[in-house]
Amino acid sequence: MKVYKIAVIPGDGIGKEVVPAAIEVLDRVAELDGNFQFEWTYFPWGCDYYLEHGEMMPIDGIETLKQYDQIFLGAVGMPELVPDHISLWGLLIKIRREMKQSINVRPAKLLAGLESPLKNPRNFDITVVRENSEGEYSDSGGRIHQGADEIAIQNAIFTRKGTERAMRYAFELAKNSRGSVTSATKSNGLTYSMPFWDEIFEEVRKDYPEITTSVNHIDALAAFFVMKPHEFDVIVASNLFGDILTDLGGAIMGSIGIAPAANLNIEGEYPSMFEPVHGSAPDIAGKGIANPIGQIWTGKMMLDFIGQQKAGTQVLTAIEKTLASGIKTGDIGGTSTLGEVKESILSYL
Structure with missing residues (x-):
């Protein structure tokens, strides 16, 4: 069985909520496939880490990340406490540049069930x-x-x-x-x-x-x-x-909150990094109402990149079936919670 070692950086705000939800979905689709699995390693880097240590990630953080197959990132930013130029250049852009992630890919698709x-x-x-x-x-x-x-x-x-x-x-x-x-x-x-x-x-x-x-x-x-x-x-x-x-x-x-992205090192010299487009949304963090679809769709992009396209297609299909059934968070016109959206996607898988 193929095992993928993934470095996980939930980051700030709603990243700490949507990343675990997406990982649960990715573990489920891997289990259903039966030919691969993930090994997740969490790193508590981000603005909270900066407030405690004076840096967004440890000085040897890049060397640590090089040991993994891919990087799964949640969100970066806490502008009321850490200026954006510090948070972004100290983590997100630092990883992009030093890992030579020279290609950024973002899809824009009319999803079934989304207006x-x-x-x-x-x-x-x-x-x-x-x-x-x-x-x-x-x-x-x-x-x-x-x-x-x-x-x-x-x-x-x-x-x-x-x-x-x-x-x-x-x-x-x-x-x-x-x-x-x-x-x-x-x-x-x-x-x-x-x-x-x-x-x-x-x-x-x-x-x-x-x-x-x-x-x-x-x-x-x-x-x-x-x-x-x-x-x-x-x-x-x-x-x-x-x-x-x-x-x-x-x-x-219909919402930038559902958009995924991939930062790719296409030469395979370093890990690539997968992150949703949405920010850390500190105003709704911790309330259980954040939309997990951007992070889950980002996981679909990671599946495609590592050669598990069948599983990736299954994840996107489950997302669309969930939306079509009317299970949506408030940012896209629904009343469902993060947990309800996640559970629906899991059930459709």
Whole structure:
């Protein structure tokens, strides 16, 4: 039997509630399959850890995580006590960067039983591949002078290697999807980075003649997410553009609270990290009303990544059957508790 060693970081707020619920679902689907199982190791890192130790994770935390197959993260953030730039750069982004998790993947799908705010969503099913290690979020720049002469410079850094890696991953995904890749660009406004991006996309697409391609400026693409999301399959985008599109994707699904994400080290050199898009939601933490679907769907993405696609499909089917039966938390128009949603998903499995 295959055993997967998973490092678990529940983190802050509702992460401490939704992570155990998702793990229960993943253990159940593994038990039903009978050919694999999980070995979970919990790490109490996050803002509570920072308040006690002055750091979000131990100095040897990255070396510790390298010993595991994958990382399962809940939520990070306690802004009333720990500034976001400390909590994010001290844990989430630190893991992404030092584990070389250069690809971020986020789906946006009209789930059965969930009402989209769009008038006619037409069963959209989009996967956004976001370059996750450089681009507009590169830690390069600075500030000089003071007062009226103060200057802030933020450098966007695009490498051929990083850009091409994200694009090729998107094309490979499209092979097993509907065979279409859209590139998000803004080469009519950003005179160096986006023409560079467009040139590499043109080169890469020639290696995939069976895949249909298109190129959209990011402002128009954001509008198309609202007007005709059903026309898109796989979208490849830079760090900033992908970040914006995926939050919009969560919104057109009906709630960003159900959206999953994967930070992938596709070379297999380090573990990948799986986390829901939602934050720590401290206002509802501890009340038992948080929506566990984002974390459970994130677990489905981890199942797919480790090669257990059958189990992953079963988890998503159980989620959709639960929603279709009317068992929903308050953020998506229901009255059910976290526990009731979890138990329903387990029963459908």
